[in-house]
Amino acid sequence: MFGLIDDSIRYKGNQIMDKEKSKKKNYRSLMRNVVLTILLTALTPTLVVSIFILNQFADSYQKKVHDHFTLLARKHKTIIDLFLEEKLMDIRLLASAYRFEELGNESLLNRKLIEIQQAHDRVFVDVGLVNSKGLQIAYAGPHNLTGASYADSEWFKTAINNPYFISDVFKGLRGTPHFIVSVRQEIDGKPWILKSTIDFGEFNILVENLRIGESGFAYILNKKGEFQTSPIAEVKPGILIDHFEKNGILDRPNSILKLKNNDGKELIYNVTSIKKGEWVMVLQQDYDDAFAELKVTQKIAVLIIVVASLCIIASSFILSDILIGRISLADEEKESADKEKEILAQQVIETGKLAAVGELAAGIAHEINNPVAIMIEEAGWIQDLLEEEDLKQSENLEEFYRSLKQINTQGRRCKDITHKLLSFARKTDPRVVQISINDLLKEIVHLSSQRAKYDNIAIHTELEKHLPAISASETEMQQVFLNLVNNAMDAIDKRGGSITLTSKLVGDDLAVMVADNGAGIAEANLSRIFDPFYTTKPVGKGTGLGLSICFGIIKKLGGDIHVRSTKGKGTTFEVRIPVKKEAELPQEDALDTG
Template identity: 55%
Template sequence: MEQNKSLNTSYYRSLTRNMVLIVIIVSFTPMILVGGVIYDQFHESYHEKVYAHLEVLVKKHKQNIDAFLKEKLSDIRFFSAAFNFQELSNEAFLEEKLLTLREEYNEVFEDLGVVNDQGIQTAYAGPFKLVKADYSEADWFKRAVKSEYFISDVFLGLRGMPHFIVAVRRTWEGKHWILRATINFMAFNSIVENLRIGKTGIAFILNREGQFQTKLHSGIVSTEGCVNFLRSLKRNGDKIHIIEKCADSGKATIYVTAFLKGGDWLLIYKQDRLDAFSDLKHSQMTAILIFIIGGLCIITMAIVLSRGMVSRMANADQEKEMMNQQVIETGKLASIGQLAAGIAHEINNPVAIMVEEAGWIQDLLEEEDLKETENLNEFQRALKQINTQGKRCKEITHKLLSFARKTDSTVHDVHINEMIEDVVGLSAQSASYSKVVIDTKIQKDMPSVRMSQTEMQQVLLNLINNALDAMNKKGGTIDISSWSENKHVIIEVSDDGPGIPGANLARIFDPFFTTKPVGKGTGLGLSICYGIIKRMNGEIDVNSVVDKGTTFRIRIPLS
């Protein structure tokens, strides 16, 4: 046997090695081929993807900036339409509207002012003293008075700080007037500078003259090239332009541009080419690292999977061997069944004689004048018990014979409660020896059920004996309950023993499954109980909690 075990171990090791090699070869070959093709295509298309990515980012940023400008212009247009020149000329009223705008937009609006057709600011709300300020010579006023609405370039103006103006022209009593608002330069600049990629990527805005509309960047020495490029482009609001050329520093640089404010401003995103394509080298290193990790994963999975499959094959072989042993044990049980049937047949005759003799003694007691006998009641009780147990022995032997010959058991109307009391009486001695108390909770006036009483007794005795074995003489309680419900009779057998582990619950009704030591259980008891209840068109199920107990519930139809 040791030699066979050694041969099997060698066979399974060889099988595992072969499976590991096959899985590794089959997995690595397509991975190398596909990886090479993918890398080649990735290398060729990477430039296009980088450009496409930058184009999308710049276009989205352009849309955000344009939306910011249009939103602020819409706010001023709304106020100029909702309120007339006279209302807005009231500085208290204008101050209230400025406060509303600041609460809504986090002080993006610095101030508000009303300017008449002569360029004089007639009303002002804000931190500066600009009431009666004269804007008649200001470039923004000259342009704003000629159009319905206007957004200026960034300039210093009277306050000496960079800002730009959003203005809306309206008419009051035949004369033009302008509602203007100053936009906080730092708030606008932060929106533009949000577009930063890599280490060298920066965004800025120029006007037509090449003047910065955002903060001056230290990395930009001259904007002359950008201005020339700006003048060479057609002012297409949706077109994104991408070029590569050497910057002032001599490094190859990528420029991505988009027009803003109807073509008056140019949004420029600038990034060193090496920085923009730095991910290519990172991708190459990542691909190599992924290849190594993937290879290690394949090798690991090949080993684990092969060992798992071989282990399952070994377990299947072992289960097959166990099944063969169970078939042998089944043959032995069949032989024992035949022997038991013969013994039952032989026992049947003396039991019948015992029952007849008990009846004869009963007749004699009735005929003789023994009414004054002190132990007459005890004699009658003993004879009744002999008669009852003799009939039960006869039914048990009949069951053995029917089981051996595969004939139907005797079926008749059974009083469930009486049967339970009989079974409890038979198990009382064993329960007392195991320090177990059996309690019954039975519903009165239970209807009779047509069944084989001996089979049902066999089921209950098996459940009680299993509970007694589980409590292992440590003591406890077995509760047996019965009641009728929805045209069914319900019988429950509960104990407060150690319970059944969840892994075993699904198999307890399987033939030959047992957790008892070898020689102390065949694993057929619950399987037979399950078969008996199913033949009655009933159901049996189990609920168990470890360290709390187990409950078996039987449902049998009344019909």
């Protein structure tokens, strides 16, 4: 048996635990879904927009860097081309202004060299007149090169076949880097050349001074990959030219490309064709340097995105936690409300059952009461008949009396039971009205006067005037005071006595005293007199319910009921009922006694 109960408890315990686990699992799943939903709806657009903006920004920045490179390259290409054109024009002007014979005069050449040097800040180093066989027949300049032969020089071979010519940089006879600008003219069908050496340093400055950022610089290469200016950092021109050639860059006026050097460092190049495609000007810068600001901005942007994402993630967890907490609380409240509703519904059913049982009991009590009354009357009649003289001789007379007494006693027990049931089931008027306590007490005295008269009891009243009204059910109040007066009369024996009803205001309470000079109550019984079914009256005289009902009614009004009693001298019941001061009823006299 106990094993079965244990199993049942364990089963129920397991069921509750399973339910709790399932609930927790559901909440976890709900939390996960809420977090994912928030992350998906908040984080995805943030990331997509951020990445899009970053890409757009990177593209824009790259375009800006490229544009900057191109602009610089074009500017310098113009400067360099102009420089070369200008120098060539000066020599062409000189060659066309004078005849071959005149230019063969070295003093004229010296004068003209000084003039163009003064005009161009000594960019022109020297001027020489070379005949068709490569022999320098006149020379003006710092070196003694009159009579020098250039017949085998590469530049001469090209220059003698072209109307004008600008050579690559070379060291030549003087052993220092320089280049030659030459113009070809003819005399009597034979070509001659007026050539001038351009100062490399002056030309180099045009490119050397070009700086881009912290690491950017420029240099010029010919198509063979030879430097035409001096780079400020180490550059491997051969590899570069090969790459340019392979990718067709040398054929384009301007190109931008990104390459890695031998150290693995990324470099950005701008390659611009100059000198009619014979040379290329290369602008070179470290990629990181060129895009340094973009990198910084990207890092800040990424940091902001990461922080924002972390905030979103944290918010999603916090919000989900709060949401789940509230849902859980609402569920608990709903469960609690459902339980309360269930309990209430159960109580309503129980109350209904009790009411039905009460009605049934009252009906049965009433129906039983009449037959019991008849039985008792019949027993009484038999007892009357036994009084007849002829029956008095019967030897069973005592047994008849004993039996009749028992029928009477048990009948009265039935009566008590039915009266108790009726008393509990009866309906009183519970409407709360304003009651004048003095009027009520006078009515009680009137109702009790007949019994008092035949029991030799004098009822006196000492009722204080201008007492405030009390809010209570009138029938309940009648019940209370009639009970107290009836009890007082029961306490007085056949020799008679007196009962005094007193009413007065004590503080905020209305006090009513019912005092008798009857038998009094033993001290041992005083503490129990308000207990239900407790009575000191003889069997059949009291149900033991009167005072407990009175006690309940007075307590319901927020009042109190006390008893003082001395055995053999009498008993006083004091009822205290709280009053509302504004409800005072007007009365005429100061004290009403009777």
